[in-house]
Amino acid sequence: MKKLFYLLFFAAIVFVGCKKSSFESVFDKNPEERMADAISLVNTSLTSSPNGWIATLPTSAGGGYGFYMSFDANQNVIMYSDISDAASTTPATSTYRVTTGLGAMLAFDTYNYISVLQDPKASVYGGTQGSGFSSDVEFTYVRQNADSLFFVGRQYRQPLVMVKATAAQKASYVASAYKTTIDKLKSFFTTNKNPFIEIVSGTNTLKVGVTPNLTNTLSAGKRLDLTGVLADGNTVVSSGQKIASNIDGIDILGTGLIWQGIKFVRLRWKDATTLVLIDGSGKEYIIKNSATPLVPLYQLWGTKYTGMLSEYKTIYPGTSANGAVILNYYHNGLVPPTQPYTFNYGRINFVWNTVNKRLTVNGFSSQNGGTSGWVTATVYSYTVDGAGVYKFTSNAIASGGYVAIPLSKLDTFLLQNRVTFDYHVDGANVYAKVTSVEDPSTVMTFVLQ
Known part of the structure; x- marks a missing residue:
């Protein structure tokens, strides 16, 4: 019995010893030291490319953008970008720092071309008021390989990728070849x-x-x-x-x-x-x-093109005499006696809803040259056969705005004719062409949108 007691006691000691060693840290440095090493690594990496970096950054709300960046040990970065003609030829110098976040973090802390994408004023670059292009100026370090650095935006999680530039590429950026x-x-x-x-x-x-x-x-x-x-x-x-x-x-x-x-x-x-x-x-x-375009126009409604436009008092190439009569009834009818109000600007927009098979024709009219105005909307349902021939029926009559009468000839045309949609090529310009099946002499052309 005593022998058994000693054996159990010895086993317990061995177990405790093993348990203690299993909780020993696998790191040879504490968290503060490891973070300092990470910051040092990123700083050294940024300044280690003698010819700078070629970088790309997609934005969350908009498209993607290209940059050339050169970092120095004094925490300055020189930058070119494709955000504008001026940015592609004029270097912007700003400051940066590498600090702690959820890991080592690269922060552009003074205004530069990356900051433009975050600018909350829509007037600066055309982004959404309050959020710009939904882009970042702070990026968490992810990893690197022999010639590239990888970061991710702290808020919008978009990847900032940098690739080492060659001497020839650097010279081209500096010489405005971008x-x-x-x-x-x-x-x-x-x-x-x-x-x-x-x-x-x-x-x-x-x-x-x-x-x-x-x-x-x-x-x-x-x-x-x-x-x-x-x-x-x-x-x-x-x-x-x-x-x-x-x-x-x-x-x-x-x-x-x-x-x-x-x-x-x-x-x-x-x-x-x-x-x-x-x-x-x-x-x-x-x-x-x-x-000529490769895909029939009617197959691109709702995918590549959302609609068509007839600009104020503009008859585009390819429009026939009969078609011009219909369009001019609108453009020249924005003043009395066609209707009681006087407008000095207007246009017609066609907007496709291919999911519900509807076409909305919006007649816009304005008394201040187009800065603001009113919209008269007419909605049509449609069917289309395998050859791309459309038949329109009324879904909602003209409502809102003040130009139902100037739109009436176009309304009659759409309801009384089957029509086809095709391209009209005029030199370097491609327009949408609408042709009546019943009367092929009636043709109207529009700007594609």
């Missing part, structure tokens, strides 16, 4: 109105339209879309992603732009005149140009 690169891209897509790439799908070669938006518009700018018709000839597939310009072309942000299983990651110049879209495996797709 703007030259951006201008060249804009010129390419201005000249090539209907750019596309070819993708082999089984036995078919699909033509997929490439649509970049290099503006800073909050809802649509700094993005790239791919739109194409699948092999069945009817199914339209469109996908998009945020982009950022750099000295070599365009980077597609996030997880890339995925179209039918292919992930596209960047646009680059193959030579002086050939632009290519590159997928994740490095395969190049030459961007070509079509004389």
Whole structure:
């Protein structure tokens, strides 16, 4: 019995000893020391690239943006950006600091081009009043590899990625070549109105339209879309992603732009005149140009285009004499005697709701040149056949505003005619063309929106 007692006592001692060692810290430094090491690591990394960094940052509410940054040991950063022509050629110098947050945190603590994206005044850059583009100026350090640093925005959780620049890239940014690169891209897509790439799908070669938006518009700018018709000839597939310009072309942000299983990651110049879209495996797709848009217009309502516009007293190329009569009845009828009020500006907007198969025609009228005004809305339901022929019926008669009478000829046209929608190409401009099936001599053209 006594022997058993000693054995149990010895086992207890061994157990306690093992239990104590299992709670020993696996770190050789305390939390304060580890945080100091992390801050030192980030500071050293930022200043270790002699040619600076090429950075990209998507915004939560808007598109993506590109930057060149050079950090020094005195906590100054020199920055260029694609947010504007001026920012791409004029360096902005501000201060930064690396401090503690949920880990080491890079903070841009004086105003610079990254701060512009956070500016709460809508008048500064066009963001939402109070929140700008929903972007950050404080970024938590995530990780790094041989040539890149990775951070994430503290509030909006958008990734700030920095890649070491080469000496040649630094020289190009400093020499204002950034703007030259951006201008060249804009010129390419201005000249090539209907750019596309070819993708082999089984036995078919699909033509997929490439649509970049290099503006800073909050809802649509700094993005790239791919739109194409699948092999069945009817199914339209469109996908998009945020982009950022750099000295070599365009980077597609996030997880890339995925179209039918292919992930596209960047646009680059193959030579002086050939632009290519590159997928994740490095395969190049030459961007070509079509004389006319690739996808029938009626298949793009509600996806690529939300509607059409007839601007004040503007008759666009391709409108027939009969069509001009209908449009001018509105534009010239914004003054008596057509109706009792005098307006000095007005336009017609067509807005599609493809989910509910409705078209709303808004007649806007103003007495102060368009700064403010009134809207008369008419709602139509519609059916469309496989050939793209539309038949409209009344859903809600003209209401609100003051211009139901000037809109009446257009209303009669839509209710008494079946119509088709197509493109009208006039030089570098592409318009929406509406043609009556019953009377093909009645044609109206509009600005696509």
